[in-house]
Amino acid sequence: MNTIEACIFDLDGVIVDTAVYHYQAWKRLANELGFDFTEEDNEKLKGVSRVASLNLILGWGGLSKTETEKEELATRKNNWYVDMITKMTPAEVLPGAREFVESCKQAGIKTALGSASKNSATILDKVGISHLFDVVIDGNKVSKPKPDPEVFLKGAEDLGVKPQNCVVFEDAIAGIEAAVNGGMRSVGIGSPSTLAKADLVISGLDQINLEKLSVLGPISHVAG
Ligand code: B16
Numbered sequence: 311m312n313t314i315e316a317c318i319f320d321l322d323g324v325i326v327d328t329a330v331y332h333y334q335a336w337k338r339l340a341n342e343l344g345f346d347f348t349e350e351d352n353e354k355l356k357g358v359s360r361v362a363s364l365n366l367i368l369g370w371g372g373l374s375k376t377e378t379e380k381e382e383l384a385t386r387k388n389n390w391y392v393d394m395i396t397k398m399t400p401a402e403v404l405p406g407a408r409e410f411v412e413s414c415k416q417a418g419i420k421t422a423l424g425s426a427s428k429n430s431a432t433i434l435d436k437v438g439i440s441h442l443f444d445v446v447i448d449g450n451k452v453s454k455p456k457p458d459p460e461v462f463l464k465g466a467e468d469l470g471v472k473p474q475n476c477v478v479f480e481d482a483i484a485g486i487e488a489a490v491n492g493g494m495r496s497v498g499i500g501s502p503s504t505l506a507k508a509d510l511v512i513s514g515l516d517q518i519n520l521e522k523l524s525v526l527g528p529i530s531h532v533a534g
């Protein structure tokens with residue numbers, strides 16, 4: 311079995327729950343445009359880029375907009391979202407996330423962030439965990455959305471680790487598919503029925519440690 315040399319973490323839904331802020335900002339935009347936006351709708355946007363999310367929402371509202379109008383709407387939503395995430399605190403790191411990423415680093419496993427968000431630097435800074443990631447690949451650095459593996463392959467490349475030696479942690483179906491498409495093992499965060507293509511599914515990073523991770527493969531440099 312291939313050794314595990316790097317762990318690549320999605321941000322929203324794995325390290326922090328920014329979906330609640332995306333929800334509030336998209337709902338406000340939809341309401342201003344004259345239709346409603348539910349939490350169920352929001353579920354479908356997890357892991358989906360900002361532009362793709364807007365296109366879906368406009369479709370649900372039965373609206374058609376020009377590219378210039380779409381740019382203005384996406385900016386409006388993002389400004390509200392940024393207002394909320396700049397108020398985030400370290401208490402908002404999801405249970406077990408900080409501890410697990412720290413334990414990876416201590417064991418000599420390299421760590422990367424692999425997120426669709428263009429706001430990942432602000433979020434990591436506000437919750438005080440920027441230093442836990444050797445490499446950050448986000449929506450500013452990639453052009454192809456998950457399930458394309460670009461975000462994770464770039465993370466592996468920048469870490470200097472082969473894809474087959476990486477494990478991806480993801481809460482979105484498209485994210486698990488991106489890991490599979492990139493030739494990486496994956497841990498799904500959520501429900502086993504939804505994330506059936508993941509090699510292992512847990513409810514959150516508080517449910518895993520290095521010993522449990524090692525069911526996916528040997529860890530090369532566990533510190534003594
Ligand atoms: P932004 P992830 C994703 O984060 C979110 O799940 C998704 O809802 C959001 O639309 C996307 O980031 C883009 O975010 O508007 O900040 O660029 O799960 O890939 O970490």
Ligand code: MG
Nearest residue numbers: 320322323481
């Ligand atoms: Mg996610």
